[in-house]
Amino acid sequence: QRARGQFFEAQLRETQARLFEAGAAPDSDAAAALIHDAAARDLDxxxxxxxxxxxxxxxxxxxTRLCAALGASEAAVIMTAAERLALLRIADDALALDGMIGDTGLRSPTDILVQSMGGIGGHAHIFLRGRDYGGPSRGMYLALIDPQSGQVTQAGVFDLWESEDEAGRMVRFLRNAPGGVIAAFAVADDASVYLTPDVEAELLAFGLERRTVIRRAPAFYGLRHAFAAIGVKGAARGAVLQAWSPEPWDACPARPATCGVIRPPRERAP
Incomplete structure (x- = not known):
């Protein structure tokens, strides 16, 4: 358990190091100043x-959720939109500002921002076209997005903590999706207990891959982990956008996992 805690703390410290260079800030005011400085340097x-x-x-x-995990919950309020974007880009490096969904070769028809907060009371967001398809209920939130129009064709939440029936429902939802469709994934609280082999097979079919290790085996995510992804059905494994973060442990807070795709202005519809 101590080793697990050290690993989780190290991951948060790595995020802080990307932002602060000198490590964790001593108080919220100093943390806020360092966050602003890091965002400004990234934008330069x-x-x-x-x-x-x-x-x-x-x-x-x-x-705001990311700033709270870094000890400065109010920092995001006075940031510009570009600084907020830079902050999210620094933290997860899963934010594509060229409109491309990873290495799939597919250009997103709309801006998409996905964020997951694991742990008890965690929240999920799937933002696109002025609407949030996430929510506070426990489970995996999903939105299927037409690759041409950018419209959400189906959306749902699947409580993989609750039952294997929910896992089966999610498998059918993904299996019936047409090839080439874009899918946004975000976990709220937890979605790991009934992460069955069939569910994992469907995640792989959208280009996602196992990027962590649980009980010495490769895994997409673990108990109460944050997990966010933007996949494409039929994409090669590892070619899409995804991010994860472990649950809180002892004095080490959890941080949200964020990924997104933002299109350059010239590609936006008039």
């Missing part, structure tokens, strides 16, 4: 594209 090195107004509106909550 990698300027963000112009951000659509509807996308700007839903950057605040994901950035």
């Amino acid at each position: 090195a990698r300027p963000a594209p112009a951000i659509a107004v509807e996308t700007q509106r839903y950057l605040l909550e994901p950035a």
Whole structure:
């Protein structure tokens, strides 16, 4: 258990190191200053594209949740939209600002931002077209997105903590999806107990891959982990966008997992 706690703490410290360089900040004011400085430096090195107004509106909550995990919950409130975007990009490096969904070769028809917060009371967000398809109920949230129009064709939440029946329902939902469809995934609280082999096979079919280790075996995520992804049905494994983060442990808080795709302005519909 001590080793597990050290691993979880190390992961949070790695996130802090990306932002702070000098490690964890001593208090919330100092943390906020360091977060702002890190975002500004990132934007100097990698300027963000112009951000659509509807996308700007839903950057605040994901950035606020990340700032809270880093000890400065109010920092995101006074950040610009570009700074919030930079903060999320630094933390997970699963934010594509060129409109491309990973290495799939598919350009997203709309901006998509996905965030997962694991642990008791965790929340999920799937933001696109001015709407949040996530929520506070426990389980895996899913939205299927037409790769041409960007419209959500189906959405649902599957409580993989509750029963194997829920796992079967999720398998059918994904298995019946057409090839090439985009899927957004976000866990709220937990979605691991009935993460069955059939469910895992469907995740693999959307280009997701096992990026962590649970009980010495490769896994997508574990108990009360945060997990967010944007996949494409039929994509090669590992070619899509995904992020994960472990649950809280002792004095080490959890942090949200975030991924997204933002299209350059010239590609947006008039």
